[in-house]
Amino acid sequence: MPITIEIKGPIISNDDAWIYEWFEMDATSPKMVSSALSEANGDDVIISINSPGGYVWDGSEIYTALKNYPGHVEAQIVGLAASAASFIAMGADKVRISPTAQMMIHNASMWGYGDHRGMTKAAEMLKTTDRTIVNAYALKSGKTADELLDMMAEETWLDPQMALENNLVDEIMFMDNSVKMVASASAGAPSMIPQQVIDGIRNKMMNEKPKAPEASADLVTKDSLKQLFEEFKNELKNGIKPKEPEQAPAAKRNLSKLFLNL
Structure with missing residues (x-):
């Protein structure tokens, strides 16, 4: 029987995890996922995702851990897979999405300060980050980097059918056809502590x-x-x-x- 690992709430760093635990807030750090994968010990796992995203580098660590896992990994998007959580889902061998769930992809952002040289360098860093993030979507979907970068720049929200049509998921859960989803609502997902x-x-x-x-x-x-x-x-x-x-x-x-x- 597959082991379920939950990716819920914002994607955070290992150093910040204890603060979220104190406030009893959902959050996911690389250490949490790596520890759960170690305990799974090669057995099949299901990654249950409902997350608004978070830190890029910590999301990359989780994505890489899923790709490196020796057993079969299935991602189930049960609510929202936005931002960093969306490319974490790409680390699974198979991605399924609930008929009531959504995905969202967009450009990276950052807080920063400094003179015009520092801001120029920060802008270049963000462009580089977007080009690395897009690799996860491209490997999964087969779409070109330019196509995906355009989708990220537009902050693209995808219902289950759109995610399936763009090859970002393999299957819509509980369905054996491609009926287009029309119901939508605000996400209301937990946000990160400032x-x-x-x-x-x-x-x-x-x-x-x-x-x-x-x-x-x-x-x-x-x-x-x-x-x-x-x-x-x-x-x-x-x-x-x-x-x-x-x-x-x-x-x-x-x-x-x-x-x-x-």
Whole structure:
């Protein structure tokens, strides 16, 4: 019997996973998927997807893990496979979509700052990212890179029949024909915690408590974290930028995170 692995909520980094766990929010990190694949130990797996997308590089890690898995992988799009989640689905041997589900593909985006040279370089980086993402769609669909890049640039939403016609899925679940789907509704999918909120929470905890959440579990309550989360959300809503943690020199900082998210 196949083992089911869920890819739910935003695609996040391993470092951010514990924050989502504290707030009991659905999210998927590469480590979660890799661990589940290791436990499956070569048995057939079903990847159940309902995700608005998230970080590109973490999505790429998940995609690669699925492609490298020695057993048969079937992706089932049960709600939404948007952005990074859509190319994660391409890592499966077979992709099936529910008649009530949707896919969405679009260009990568990022947060950044700097002078005109930095912005020009960032734009080139995003173009390169789009060209790498399109490889996953091209390998699955057989469509040309130019065709797919045009679809990404237009932020293309696909109902099950459109996804099937574009060879991005192999089958519409529960159906033996190609009846076009017409019902549509807003996604309402879980969104990512704003990076400013994550940074603010980290900064406060680093200043007041031990770094490792496990070591400070007796000092931090879920209610206090939720209260802190609401405070940062209100600050962002009112246009107040939360205090950010001190940053390392530019040469030692990681590149800005790339997003494929609603």
